[in-house]
Amino acid sequence: MTKATPNTFRHLLMATAAACFFAGTTIAPVTPAFAVDVQKSETYVEKARGHFARGEIREAQIELRNALRENPKNGNASLLLADIYLEYSQGIAAQTEVENARQYGIGENETRVRMARSLLLQGQFDNALEELNLEEIPLDDLPMAYRFRGASFAGQRDLEKAEENYVKALELDPQYVDVMVDLSRLYGRQRKFEDATKMVDNALSIEPENTLALNVKGDMTRSLVGLEEALPFFNRAIEADPSYLPARLERAATLIDLRRGEEAKDDLDLVFKAAPDNSLAIYLTAVLESRSGNYEEANGLMNRTGTRLDDYPPAALLRGAIAYQLGDLEQAQQRLTKLLQKVPNSIAGRKLLGATLIKNGQYADAINQLQPLVEGGLEDTALYTLLGTAYAQTGQFEKSMQYFEGAVAKAPDKTGLRSQLAMSQVALGDPGAAREELNAVLDVDQDSLQALVLLTILDMRGGNYEGAKGTAARLRDAYPKLALGYNLLGAAEVGLGKPKEAEALFKESIERDGNYFEARRNLARLYRVQGRYDEARRQFLRILDTQRADGETMLELAELARIQDNKEEMIDWLRKTVAAQPNELAPRLKLVDAYLALGDRQKGLDEALSVDRDFPDNIRAMERLGKAYALLEDFERSESTFARMARLRPDSLQAQWYLGRAQWLGGDIRAARRTFNNALRVRENDPRANHGPILRDLMSMEAQEKQFDVALSYASRLRAEYPNQNVADITIAGLHMGAENWTSAIKSYEAAKAVEFSKSIAINMSTAYVKLGDFDKASGVLNEWLKEEPDDVITELRLAEIRTAAEDYDAALTMYENLLQRTDESPAILNNMAWIYQQQGDSRALEVGERAYELSPDSPQIADTLGWILVERGIDIKRGLLLLQTASQALPDDPTIRYHLAYALNENGRTDAARRELEDLLEKNRDFSRARDARDLLKRISAG
DSSP: OOOOSSOHHHHHHHHHHHHHHHHHHHHSOOOOSSOOOHHHHHHHHHHHHHHHHTTOHHHHHHHHHHHHHHOTTOHHHHHHHHHHHHHTTOHHHHHHHHHHHHHTTOOTGGGHHHHHHHHHHTTOHHHHHHHOOGGGSOGGGHHHHHHHHHHHHHHTTOHHHHHHHHHHHHHHOTTOHHHHHHHHHHHHHTTOHHHHHHHHHHHHHHOTTOHHHHHHHHHHHHHHTOHHHHHHHHHHHHHHOTTOHHHHHHHHHHHHHTTOHHHHHHHHHHHHHHOTTOHHHHHHHHHHHHHTTOHHHHHHHHHHTTTTTTTOHHHHHHHHHHHHHTTOHHHHHHHHHHHHHHOTTOHHHHHHHHHHHHHTTOHHHHHHHHHHHHHTTOOOHHHHHHHHHHHHHTTOHHHHHHHHTTHHHHSOOOSHHHHHHHHHHHHTTOHHHHHHHHHHHHHHOTTOHHHHHHHHHHHHHTTOHHHHHHHHHHHHHHOTTOHHHHHHHHHHHHHTTOHHHHHHHHHHHHHHOTTOHHHHHHHHHHHHHTTOHHHHHHHHHHHHHHOTTOHHHHHHHHHHHHHTTOHHHHHHHHHHHHHHOTTOHHHHHHHHHHHHHTTOHHHHHHHHHHHHHHSTTOHHHHHHHHHHHHHTTOHHHHHHHHHHHHHHOTTOHHHHHHHHHHHHHTTOHHHHHHHHHHHTTOOOSSTTOOOHHHHHHHHHHHHHTTOHHHHHHHHHHHHHHOTTOOHHHHHHHHHHHHTTOHHHHHHHHHHHHHHOOOHHHHHHHHHHHHHTTOHHHHHHHHHHHHHHOTTOHHHHHHHHHHHHHTTOHHHHHHHHHHHHHHSSOOHHHHHHHHHHHHHHTOTHHHHHHHHHHHHOTTOHHHHHHHHHHHHHTTSOHHHHHHHHHHHHHHOTTOHHHHHHHHHHHHHTTOHHHHHHHHHHHHHHOSSSTTHHHHHHHHHHHHHO
């Protein structure tokens, strides 16, 4: 088959049309009932075919009308008309013309592919499959037949059979670009984005200007990368075929999303000229009209589409939004409810339905619609605004304060319709438009309470604390008796880093209204951040004096107890919160987390099981339960829980990752490998989902399984996905460190260091150099880091330890002394200094060792140093023995401490015990720093 034009389908149908022409004139000659000119009609058809090949569609249609005027029963003219209708996805018109062609002499088998295509466009998948009887399809049409069979099965959601037929089409014609594009779309539908990208790229490598492939590549790029990045592909498609309407529609949609509506109109005008009733073009025009505030016009446009877009969620959302703006709340509610039945995860749809219910006075229903978004982890201004309004209207003022600062509940609405429009803009996720509308409201009514509150909150949510301060000040000045303005102004001062000013404003707010708990809570939070814990606790408890079941305040007290390391009090407050709010998920999850963090894993599991029973389909509840099982090493139940989570959220990268980790920890490496690789194909809602942790786990797992080549292949992928990060090289270095391949580890750390130097890289490199015995290079890399961070105490301490190991005692002592001057007296530093003094025979060893031991009497290393000084110098061998015994009990596998203990036993006359200690030590540790001294001591004891 030949595919010489960018539009493969068009060219193939033209080739078939030519064959049908000869079949038609030879097998079924037409005998006109009236005076017709058959030859002249065919001449018009040939002209039309030429125009069609050049993309001159309107000219082709004119010639075909002439052909049918000369001979109304010209089957070839009907067939070419069908091709034109198919080009513009007009399935019913195409079907009519194919039926005419069959009636007027074109063989049924020669038209099966066209008929199937026209049926597909109407969603008649079963009928299309009946038409595509493979035994009756001409051989040259078989690849197309398999292609449309694949499309039919895809329409029936039988993706496995769809893929089988697409693959068969490619086997028959390996260069069939359109099928590659179809497969790409199928893989994208299955969220196999890597396969989808590969397939469409293959198509473009064969036909770089294939319009369909470019259009799909643009759509994929828009979803996975961004709007701007997608435009070049749509541009190329249009340059290749200016009449290719799908690309113009996609470019128009992209430009509209980029707020470049005027540019989009050019593409839409061209679409309307070719196809005046194109539903998508009408929809996009309605979007533009709606954004311009022309809701009546937008509504009229959407009505023109009839029921054709009923299954297109964006159109359903737009219809709901238009009805909302026109005040037809019943229509808006019906349309949005129907949308959510089909697309329950539509955040914009749920928020707009919430706004509709609020405007309709159905506040409890609005809360039921919106609260699950909060439980699902969504946090944005639109959601907080809507919930704040709904809770305020139902009299739940504390909840209102939580989400909307309680402003709407405290004062009447002075801004009317313009403020409602601003709120709807927020609800639709467009804070920029909302800000413009609010400023317009303030131009009309400079003291609008609702507008001032909303604008202040918008600015604070966006981090514009200076702007928030200015608006909050206007609010305070306009309503000096209201506590709200002082509270918002204080919050803005906190954001600007001015705690004194914030404290004064919060206190002023409380003076205005002693029952304004949000201001008191903010004051307590401020005290907590400043470390004024007793004052913070008093303020929180003042709230509970009158609001005994205030769960938010109880959670604040639990957090305060956590900061003060008061574990029992923290648990107590969390349990009180759960008792007060048994139907709230957040406090119960915090209680689970608290138990697990404190190491009380069984209680954590019990609580997690309780939460899972009460919230059986909640992802966060499943996550906590799976983690609790894992901490108790019940990996089978952990895996089962995360598998349930993954089934509920098959598009969740995190769910797949947790499942893979549970399988790995449970020892099912094959399953873990499979799950991790599935996770790598998941992109969640964010196309830039972070694959780094999964790739690192795969690397560690494969290295653990001694599959180092495989581990390194994942490292290469990690490096390719994150070229500007050094995480791959750091992970590889860690693998080499674990395998004690010190030289290879250093090489990988050098590569990581070239991308971004860090303290951990410096310390790990120094460790590797020490293992190789190269103390100078170990010191060199630490000194290099200290040039960037000269006050890094940890690195300087590590450097001193290395100089100690290199027996460069003077340099090490200088470093330790400098560190003592810059930090609190550290027992670790004193201990190291005492050890060096002991090595040098310096009398200061005992004094410094005693100081270290006084500061940290439970440290086995410090007990070892002091005990060794007391014994080796003969100062107090009995006390020294006692200290060394304590150190050895704490660190029974440390060979140096055991040698010191054996020496002390011998010095105290306990030679048999010393001999047994040395024999056992040398049997288990043939090579350590004091091994030769231990052997010499054993010989002396044995010689008696």
